[in-house]
Amino acid sequence: MKFFSYVLVLALGIGFCHAQNVLDIGSRRELFVDDYLIGELSGATLKLHEPVKREIVLVHDEPWEGSGSGYHSVFKDGNLYRMYYKAWQHDASSDLANYHPLYCAYAESKDGIHWYKPHLGLHEFKGSTDNNIVFASEEVGGLEVDAGHPAVFKDENPNVPVDERYKAFLVQWKKPNAGLVAFKSPDGIHWSLMASDPVIKDGAFDSQNLAFWDPTINKYRAYWRYFNKLDSGNVSDVVSKSKTMQEFGGFRAIRTAVSDDFVHWENQTNVTYADSPPEELYTNQIKPYHRAPHILMGFPARYVDRGWSTSMRALPELEEREKRAKKSQRYGTAITETLLMTSRDGQLFKRWNEAFLRPGIERPGTWTYGDSYAAWHVVETKSEDAGAPNELSFYVTETYWKGHASSVRRYTLRLDGFVSVNASAAGGELLTKPFTFEGDELTLNFSTSAMGDIYVELTDEKGDPLPGFSMDDCEPIFGDAVERVVYWKNGSDVSALAGKPVRIRFKMHDADLYALKFQ
Structure with a gap:
């Protein structure tokens, strides 16, 4: 009888394992x-x-914008495409001067290719509200909000209240109450606070810190910049030689959490990777892929400080690079590019170690710190070829910290065409x-x-x-x-x-x- 029971239990166990597979x-x-x-x-x-290079779709050349404009949020909203971005002029080669406060500006498009900047009349710049500023760096409800690190999205929660159809994270830097500040809006233009204090406080936040509704778990997910302490013996050779690793004994990483209401966040943990070495990731750009929302897809910016070498000096605009390096060497010797990573549980990611979007052929305004940052997120647009199916459009920064206007270039890829x-x-x-x-x-x-x-x-x-x-x-x-x-x-x-x-x-x-x- 005992032998029969043992065989039965073993058979059931094998069957259970088989079903699980x-x-x-x-x-x-x-x-x-x-x-x-x-x-x-x-x-x-x-x-x-690799995505196909297309046209420049937007230039940040308004007086309240500038060469430091970036951190774009892009999404399709019915028949309208919306874009929110940091508006900033930053001179990295002279005295690091901030010529005006940081703003979050707004643009629209009917096709995802031709963009325009509406006159919103919300915030004053040099005596006029005739601009597209949607957030200003200012005191709001007792919080000192920095509009220069925006992440804006349309809430896909089917039970979202009417006045919360759009949500955003901005940053407050003031210690000891630094962290991510939650905003809500009924129309994506007029915004109000969701909480009187930052809703996430454990992080570095000096990047595009974002959140979204995940229909697979019926919760909100957040991803933000984190400074991860790690022994240099466990990281790649390039990372271990970076200025960040040498000075601080750590590197730029990504942290995540979940929430039922966008205000109370729990289960904070660092993102991990299945088969990739620790590297410095400046942004994360994670969101459900709209054609397969059970797959979370991210386009993080890989940050690499290569130091001075013959190849570094052969890159475009050496004189400008050297000027930037006098203020901080990494301003001259760090370079960035876009990667691809995916996850099915939101915490463990498959990250492709090869670049998804390289800086490209050497030309003015490229191969610099801040180059090739992908917007958050990919959207579907019509093909240029008559009769062809839709394609995916990516929006990527160029000429960052160069001159007086950074720009946005569009790249395309076939539907589902990542791998x-x-x-x-x-x-x-x-x-x-x-x-x-x-x-x-x-x-x-x-x-x-x-x-x-x-x-x-x-x-x-x-x-x-x-x-x-x-x-x-x-x-x-x-x-x-x-x-x-x-x-x-x-x-x-x-x-x-x-x-x-x-x-x-x-x-x-x-x-x-x-x-x-x-x-």
Whole structure:
């Protein structure tokens, strides 16, 4: 009897572990930005794709703006695109003079490409309210608010009160009550305090500190700049040699917390990474990806102080670089770029160690501290090519701390096009982990060459082909589409397999696979 009980318990335990290993993707769109679905790769690799450089869409050349303008928040709001940003003129090469107080300014667009600055009439600048200033650095309800580190978003909480449809974080620096100050607005233009004290106080905050509603957990998440103490023996060689690491024994990192009401925050913890070394990340730019909101996607700015070298002196505008370095060496020798990182739990991130957006070809105003900062966040815009599907637009700073006006350049990427499973003409295969799904058809976001192709096979948990869904049954897939239905000889209907553990084997030649979705 004891032996029978032991065998029964063992069998139940094995069954439980087995069930735990089967993913449930429902009808979600799944991207290959991490290894969540990856079971086995043979002759194929994960490829990081770089956005395509487009036009300058905005120049911060108003008297209340300037070369220090940045920290952009961008989001689509119905038929309108909204942009909020730090408005500042900062001279980093003379006496670090602040020519005017820091403001948060506002711009709008109907297409995400052509932007304009409305005259809001809210705050006075040199005797006139004829400007687009939406926040000023001033005393508000007893708090001394700095408008130069803004993060503004539309609250997607389905139960949000009417007067809280838009929310923002600004900073108060005054100690001992320094921290993030919460604001609310019914229209994104007129703002009021949500609390009489900063709502988050443990942090460095000298960056774009942000929050948003996360529909996967029905809570607000916050991410902010944190100064992480770490032994130099545990960091990369470049980081250990940085001015920050040498002077302070720590480096720029990211901290997170969650909240039910945007005012009371709990579970504060530092962001960690699956397979990346500690590096200095200045911004984080994390938000749910709108086409797959269960995936949090961030575009942090990597900050690297490379010091003086032959290559550093060969970078653009050496004379200006040397002037900046006289005030602080890192103003001349630090360089920045944008990375890509993703998470499914909000705390552990897959960070691609290669740059997502490099500073690019050397030209005036580039390869400097503050260059290539991505706005928070990516938005969907129409393609320039007639008849083509929408694309993703990124907004990135240029000419930061240069002259009298920083600028914003747009970059584009295909929908879901961050990372692909890539196979050369020689061919490659992907076998997914076991999962269950909901839906009647399988659709792919993919691209092939004219001679390339993708074949799709549905298998059981062991990887054996299911009848009617083998490679030999699959119609060849070729072309370039963001949503193509997969067909086998008997059609596209996969509903008989819904709710049952399956795997997918992709056989590919000269092809990229970006995402899949059952619908």
